[in-house]
Amino acid sequence: MTLHGRWEVGGGSRRGAAWSVLFTGATGLATALILAMLAVILVNVAWHGWPALSWRFVTAGTEADMFEVGKAGVFPMIFGTTARVILMTLFVIPVGVTTAIYLHEYAHTTSVLTRVIRTAVANLAGVPSIVFGLFGLGFFIHFLGDRLDLVLHPDNPKPIWGKPALLWASLTLAVMTLPVVIVATEEALRGLSPGLREASLALGATKLQTIWQIVLPNALPGILTGGILAVSRAAGEVAPLLFTGAAYYMAELPRSLTDQFMDLGYHVFVLSTQSPNLEQTRPILYGTVLVLLLLTFALNATAILVRARMRRRQRAAG
Amino acid sequence: MDDVSLPKVRLPEPAPEPSPGGAGAGEALLRTEGLSLWYGSARALHNITLGIPPHRVTAFIGPSGCGKSTLLRCFNRLNDLIDHVRIEGRVAIAGHDLYGPGVDAIELRKRVGMVFQKSNPFPKSIYENIAYALRLHGLRERRRLDEVVEQSLRGAALWDEVKDRLHRSALGLSGGQQQRLCIARAIAIQPDILLMDEPASALDPIATARIEDLILELKQRFTIVIVTHNMQQAARISDYTAFFYLGELIEFDTTRRVFTNPSQQQTEDYVTGRFG
Amino acid sequence: MAEPSHPGGRRPGWQALDRGQRARPWEWVAEQAIRVVSVTAIVLVFLIFVFVMREALPVLLGRVNSAAAQERRALPVEQMDRLDPEELRQYLELSRKEFAEMDRDTLRLLMEVKLEAAEEVPEDKDAPLNTAAWRYLLGPHQWTGYDRPAYIWQPVSSIHKYNIVPLIVGSLKTSVVALLFAVPLALAAALYVSQLAPPRLKEWVKPGIELLAGIPSVVLGFFGLVVLATFLQQVCGYASRLNAFVAGIALGLACIPVIFSIAEDALTSVPRSFSEAALALGSSRWQAAWQVVLPAAVPGVFAAIVLGFGRAVGETMVVLMASGNASLLTWSVFDSTRTMTATIAAELAETVFGGHHYRILFLLGALLFAVTFLSNLLGELVIQRLKRRLEGGR
Numbered sequence: 001m002t003l004h005g006r007w008e009v010g011g012g013s014r015r016g017a018a019w020s021v022l023f024t025g026a027t028g029l030a031t032a033l034i035l036a037m038l039a040v041i042l043v044n045v046a047w048h049g050w051p052a053l054s055w056r057f058v059t060a061g062t063e064a065d066m067f068e069v070g071k072a073g074v075f076p077m078i079f080g081t082t083a084r085v086i087l088m089t090l091f092v093i094p095v096g097v098t099t100a101i102y103l104h105e106y107a108h109t110t111s112v113l114t115r116v117i118r119t120a121v122a123n124l125a126g127v128p129s130i131v132f133g134l135f136g137l138g139f140f141i142h143f144l145g146d147r148l149d150l151v152l153h154p155d156n157p158k159p160i161w162g163k164p165a166l167l168w169a170s171l172t173l174a175v176m177t178l179p180v181v182i183v184a185t186e187e188a189l190r191g192l193s194p195g196l197r198e199a200s201l202a203l204g205a206t207k208l209q210t211i212w213q214i215v216l217p218n219a220l221p222g223i224l225t226g227g228i229l230a231v232s233r234a235a236g237e238v239a240p241l242l243f244t245g246a247a248y249y250m251a252e253l254p255r256s257l258t259d260q261f262m263d264l265g266y267h268v269f270v271l272s273t274q275s276p277n278l279e280q281t282r283p284i285l286y287g288t289v290l291v292l293l294l295l296t297f298a299l300n301a302t303a304i305l306v307r308a309r310m311r312r313r314q315r316a317a318g
Numbered sequence: 319m320d321d322v323s324l325p326k327v328r329l330p331e332p333a334p335e336p337s338p339g340g341a342g343a344g345e346a347l348l349r350t351e352g353l354s355l356w357y358g359s360a361r362a363l364h365n366i367t368l369g370i371p372p373h374r375v376t377a378f379i380g381p382s383g384c385g386k387s388t389l390l391r392c393f394n395r396l397n398d399l400i401d402h403v404r405i406e407g408r409v410a411i412a413g414h415d416l417y418g419p420g421v422d423a424i425e426l427r428k429r430v431g432m433v434f435q436k437s438n439p440f441p442k443s444i445y446e447n448i449a450y451a452l453r454l455h456g457l458r459e460r461r462r463l464d465e466v467v468e469q470s471l472r473g474a475a476l477w478d479e480v481k482d483r484l485h486r487s488a489l490g491l492s493g494g495q496q497q498r499l500c501i502a503r504a505i506a507i508q509p510d511i512l513l514m515d516e517p518a519s520a521l522d523p524i525a526t527a528r529i530e531d532l533i534l535e536l537k538q539r540f541t542i543v544i545v546t547h548n549m550q551q552a553a554r555i556s557d558y559t560a561f562f563y564l565g566e567l568i569e570f571d572t573t574r575r576v577f578t579n580p581s582q583q584q585t586e587d588y589v590t591g592r593f594g
Numbered sequence: 595m596a597e598p599s600h601p602g603g604r605r606p607g608w609q610a611l612d613r614g615q616r617a618r619p620w621e622w623v624a625e626q627a628i629r630v631v632s633v634t635a636i637v638l639v640f641l642i643f644v645f646v647m648r649e650a651l652p653v654l655l656g657r658v659n660s661a662a663a664q665e666r667r668a669l670p671v672e673q674m675d676r677l678d679p680e681e682l683r684q685y686l687e688l689s690r691k692e693f694a695e696m697d698r699d700t701l702r703l704l705m706e707v708k709l710e711a712a713e714e715v716p717e718d719k720d721a722p723l724n725t726a727a728w729r730y731l732l733g734p735h736q737w738t739g740y741d742r743p744a745y746i747w748q749p750v751s752s753i754h755k756y757n758i759v760p761l762i763v764g765s766l767k768t769s770v771v772a773l774l775f776a777v778p779l780a781l782a783a784a785l786y787v788s789q790l791a792p793p794r795l796k797e798w799v800k801p802g803i804e805l806l807a808g809i810p811s812v813v814l815g816f817f818g819l820v821v822l823a824t825f826l827q828q829v830c831g832y833a834s835r836l837n838a839f840v841a842g843i844a845l846g847l848a849c850i851p852v853i854f855s856i857a858e859d860a861l862t863s864v865p866r867s868f869s870e871a872a873l874a875l876g877s878s879r880w881q882a883a884w885q886v887v888l889p890a891a892v893p894g895v896f897a898a899i900v901l902g903f904g905r906a907v908g909e910t911m912v913v914l915m916a917s918g919n920a921s922l923l924t925w926s927v928f929d930s931t932r933t934m935t936a937t938i939a940a941e942l943a944e945t946v947f948g949g950h951h952y953r954i955l956f957l958l959g960a961l962l963f964a965v966t967f968l969s970n971l972l973g974e975l976v977i978q979r980l981k982r983r984l985e986g987g988r
Contacts, residue, residue: 127642205454206424209454
């Protein structure tokens with residue numbers, strides 16, 4: 001190669017440029033395809049679901065016939081899903097945050113036991129939700145529930161606690177999301193600079209004062225983001241409810257924690273697999289799906305907003 | 319290890335035996351006797367015995383890893399936070415053993431303030447940074463809080479710079495201002511002893527000079543122990559200097575003597591810059 | 595400056611040091627409460643292992659007998675009064691609660707049913723077989739009416755056939771389709787977003803994929819069942835509308851966010867200096883991405899696939915709705931297929947508590963638990979090692 005030729009950068013790399021375009025194009029196309037599929041799902045649901053959505057649809061019950069277009073409503077399902085999500089949150093957030101605080105601030109970080117617990121907890125986040133449903137049935141309903149019945153209502157042959165119920169479904173979901181909340185909270189706690197804790201302790205604050213007044217307020221956005229994501233994941237979850245509390249049909253709203261409930265996600269399943277005529281009931285089905293999506297996306301969007309605000313504030317502070 | 323006799327307390331000047339009633343001038347306020355410390359199986363401090371006189375500035379110098387910061391953290395029991403730390407020997411303030419049974423580390427830290435190498439203001443407002451410390455001590459009355467916050471900021475020579483933005487985030491201050499805020503926070507709760515762990519090592523020369531002036535002013539009210547890498551700094555501001563090497567106390571004397579006429583060869587090598 | 599008075603208004607002597615921890619009983623109580631709550635939560639989390647295993651254990655140990663014709667003979671209805679209630683309850687295999695709820699006529703009816711069943715069953719040569727034994731759970735058997743040994747899952751029939759092989763194969767089939775669909779797309783997108791895309795585009799793509807992750811699986815199942823199934827059948831022209839292929843594609847949509855986010859994370863954690871070194875040597879951006887960054891992040895990509903597999907195997911609603919749920923043992927992905935998760939979901943509600951069907955479904959659950967837990971552990975370990983190596987190399 002002549003010296004002159006070595007400096008002809010433009011001409012020599014034509015093949016390279018073609019590869020570059022091909023490679024960038026292919027990966028970019030894959031990205032576009034994923035987003036396109038997302039768009040297809042969302043547009044499809046919105047397109048068919050929107051006409052079905054009405055004030056009556058979201059406030060009416062299923063008194064008439066849950067498969068009859070124009071009469072069926074989803075209020076009992078919205079109520080049930082909201083109730084179980086709120087109950088679950090009441091259990092999982094305090095317990096999860098407390099546990100993370102214990103693991104991160106109190107337990108000996110180097111001990112083998114702590115490491116085993118941490119690994120187990122992190123990996124439980126990936127265990128299938130249906131397995132948590134099995135656990136809920138085996139532990140909450142048959143182990144706890146049956147025993148509660150024996151103790152509290154020994155003369156009543158009908159099970160009160162030892163059957164699927166709103167309480168057990170919420171607890172099952174709480175156990176399912178517990179690892180997610182613990183991991184997210186620990187992450188947030190780890191993100192704080194150790195200097196903050198030392199500064200507070202060196203001023204004569206107790207550990208608890210330091211945690212309550214310095215550590216928690218500063219970790220709060222991280223905890224909230226993780227918590228809301230966990231809650232939104234649980235809101236759309238159906239598999240663990242199949243045997244722990246969701247009802248196919250109920251004439252009335254649940255009145256106590258031991259009642260079963262109707263659920264948006266489960267109702268989507270029921271409408272799309274048990275409907276006598278799928279073509280006819282399609283509007284109800286799409287309407288229900290749209291309501292469920294709006295609910296979970298609202299939760300997701302909240303989490304994303306909280307995180308964005310947190311990042312902005314950190315950037316402003318740093 | 320086999321030494322059965324009590325180690326002699328090394329004091330820069332002859333001092334009377336400590337009386338448990340309280341510490342008068344000229345006598346050690348804080349003293350360690352045969353203090354050793356292990357991180358797991360690694361020994362970080364070897365049999366340290368010294369006494370720190372009140373209302374003076376005592377500087378700890380020595381190369382990195384010589385245990386000077388570790389020793390400082392024994393004085394407010396901040397080492398308690400680290401797993402697997404083991405301590406032998408005695409650390410006492412005015413005759414009270416800091417590691418005795420039933421000693422309240424929290425109460426101790428209210429009396430022994432600390433300023434860290436990296437300034438660590440809380441992500442709160444300037445006012446709240448100091449008010450937090452005061453509330454820990456039961457001061458809640460708004461008017462008194464305002465008063466003490468102002469006193470502390472004046473004491474740390476920061477008041478004039480921040481009086482118009484007390485309620486803005488402390489993280490918006492410059493590095494030197496942040497460090498002085500940390501000093502203000504530490505002195506707000508009126509400790510007897512102020513521990514400073516390389517307080518100026520991350521600051522520019524001008525900010526460093528202001529901190530040094532401040533230290534000289536503060537020594538009238540507090541007993542100050544300062545860890546520093548900077549020998550000029552030790553020479554400028556301290557009355558006494560302790561030189562540490564590999565976890566051992568090599569020499570402890572008046573600053574003038576340590577820097578002009580040290581008794582140990584190692585000290586001389588270090589202060590003249592031959593190693594470290 | 596005048597000496598300011600002590601903030602607390604008092605100036606205790608050093609004696610206060612000796613008050614010790616007793617000084618703050620409420621904090622002690624609070625910290626004990628934290629400990630109790632946390633230990634309870636951790637124990638609860640570990641109870642999942644215990645309870646799923648507990649219900650499955652009798653099957654594992656071979657203590658369950660699911661033979662249609664048990665050793666005990668059926669009793670004539672007239673003998674009902676000679677049995678004491680407890681014997682009767684056990685004979686009729688009722689729980690205490692069920693037994694207490696039933697009146698005399700119902701019990702009598704059950705006796706008759708039992709007798710009829712006993713008279714019907716023995717004609718089948720398989721009736722005395724304990725179908726919950728390991729060799730029937732895993733091996734083929736020539737059942738009455740079949741012309742050759744077969745793997746059959748048919749729990750609700752006169753002979754309870756509990757062969758779990760079709761279900762395992764079903765789970766694998768759908769998962770493999772899902773991965774074949776999701777892995778190339780998700781990896782390519784991860785490579786694009788982490789290495790090639792302009793930063794502004796990145797800020798749009800990542801929330802988009804998070805949105806996909808936020809779609810409940812029941813909605814993906816619905817989409818597979820209602821939209822995708824018809825569309826794919828028209829395009830590919832296979833016979834069975836719902837099958838492993840449709841379920842696999844819908845399942846792939848659930849796996850894409852998992853694989854994408856882990857792979858993207860691994861690719862981003864490759865130090866910039868690596869690709870900058872390659873760029874400085876004259877390679878183009880895609881060459882740096884393909885030849886330097888991707889090889890450095892290979893363990894992360896592997897972990898992403900493993901975790902994606904865990905997600906696919908464990909997913910329930912998508913396969914329950916879109917796979918057709920026929921428990922056939924075939925290798926074609928265009929046949930109706932039933933997975934382990936869908937089987938549990940569809941059948942558990944109708945089983946007798948503590949019965950053999952119930953326990954075998956728990957066995958499936960335990961199997962799922964083990965597979966996903968181990969694949970997560972593997973993925974997690976690989977990622978940790980990769981990160982440590984990359985950080986050490988910096």
